[in-house]
Amino acid sequence: xxxxxxxxxxxxxxxxxxxxxxDTLIVDGLLIGLVVAxxxxxxxxxxxxxxxxxxxxxxxxxxTESVAGHNAGKIFPYFMTFFLFIxxxxxxxxxxxxxxxxxxxxxKTKTLVPILRAATxxxxxxxxxxxxxxxATHIMSISTIGIKQYLGRYFSLNPVNLYVGIxxxxxxxxxxxxxxxxxxxxxxxxxxxxxxxxSIFAFLFPLPFMMLEVVVGxxxxxxxxxxxxxxxxxxxxxxxxEAKEVSTK
Amino acid sequence: xxxxxNFGFDPVMLAAQIVNFLIIxxxxxRFLYKPVLDMLKKREDTIxxxxxxxxxxxxxxxxxxxxxxxxxxxAQEEAKKLIEDxxxxxxxxxxxxxxxxxxxxERMIVEARxxxxxxxxxxxxxxxxxxxxxxxxxxxxSLKEMFPEKDxxxxxxxxxxxxxK
Numbered sequence: 060x061x062x063x064x065x066x067x068x069x070x071x072x073x074x075x076x077x078x079x080x081x082d083t084l085i086v087d088g089l090l091i092g093l094v095v096a097x098x099x100x101x102x103x104x105x106x107x108x109x110x111x112x113x114x115x116x117x118x119x120x121x122x123t124e125s126v127a128g129h130n131a132g133k134i135f136p137y138f139m140t141f142f143l144f145i146x147x148x149x150x151x152x153x154x155x156x157x158x159x160x161x162x163x164x165x166x167k168t169k170t171l172v173p174i175l176r177a178a179t180x181x182x183x184x185x186x187x188x189x190x191x192x193x194x195a196t197h198i199m200s201i202s203t204i205g206i207k208q209y210l211g212r213y214f215s216l217n218p219v220n221l222y223v224g225i226x227x228x229x230x231x232x233x234x235x236x237x238x239x240x241x242x243x244x245x246x247x248x249x250x251x252x253x254x255x256x257x258s259i260f261a262f263l264f265p266l267p268f269m270m271l272e273v274v275v276g277x278x279x280x281x282x283x284x285x286x287x288x289x290x291x292x293x294x295x296x297x298x299x300x301e302a303k304e305v306s307t308k
Numbered sequence: 309x310x311x312x313x314n315f316g317f318d319p320v321m322l323a324a325q326i327v328n329f330l331i332i333x334x335x336x337x338r339f340l341y342k343p344v345l346d347m348l349k350k351r352e353d354t355i356x357x358x359x360x361x362x363x364x365x366x367x368x369x370x371x372x373x374x375x376x377x378x379x380x381x382x383a384q385e386e387a388k389k390l391i392e393d394x395x396x397x398x399x400x401x402x403x404x405x406x407x408x409x410x411x412x413x414e415r416m417i418v419e420a421r422x423x424x425x426x427x428x429x430x431x432x433x434x435x436x437x438x439x440x441x442x443x444x445x446x447x448x449x450s451l452k453e454m455f456p457e458k459d460x461x462x463x464x465x466x467x468x469x470x471x472x473k
Contacts, residue, residue, distance in 0.1 A: 064316020094339045116344045136337040182315040187325035
């Protein structure tokens, strides 16, 4: 039975080095490797890798620009990093050996402790990402529209606006909860499905589920990053501009 | 809190994950997005400059061709004018030469006539002188024996005067 919590592999004092943290480091390594490989061969006439990265960066930047307009430069790094990090974390969990190769723990009921586990199937990772997303959104909002307008979004002397502001405050909390639990739930559930199907049929039958998980991994990365981008775009737009946009629609 | 514990919530791990993500965010922003976006911007600028230069070159070429046409047509007009002027000048020169020749011929004719008349007069004079001399000689010879010397002279002088008249 796979546990909700990531299993510790090594304990370093108060810090438990978990199998999901190991995957996090693998993802970091892949991303840093990508950066190094790209910077090594960065040229005016692009190679295959540079071409691919240019295409990806341009597509994501254009998408951010179409949503956030002039704030695209600030939002884009968060959008793209969330996407790349979550996508790699989701997909590395599908590699052979993840959640299957490990060691047994316990004396009476021996349970398998996998050495590797998808980083996004650890609630600490998804909650951390959601918190970074929320905090960055609010910092960006203050720096873009100013503290007065930022606070004006939540607090007002008008009772109707005050009520809406309180709802907005609650929604800020629920954003973190929904972002973290959606990603964690989807990836964890996927792992459970794969583990179950894999334990019943070893060959061929798990393949469609693997394909489904590839899609789920991509979709979840897109959902998380695009929601972050949308929240950032909305909170970085002054109230009167929002009203203008609504009235022109 | 108990629910979070069940999901494996660990504040230390959460902090580690947040720090890890922020580091990755910084690295990607500094060493991936910035160089790639700069490269894209640079390429866009290069393409824009190239297109602008191509457009400028095209306009310059069109302008040059137009100017070339203008210069050619102007040169043709000037050449025509020059040829016309040269023709006119040649005709004028020919007329002048003709007139000069005519005047010179007329002058030569007049001079020749004058000379002829002068020479004729001189010849007539010389002939008269020679005829007077001959007549004097004939008269002197024929009157020598017929009249005295004084009369002879008077007769001869009278005769000569009449001849000269």
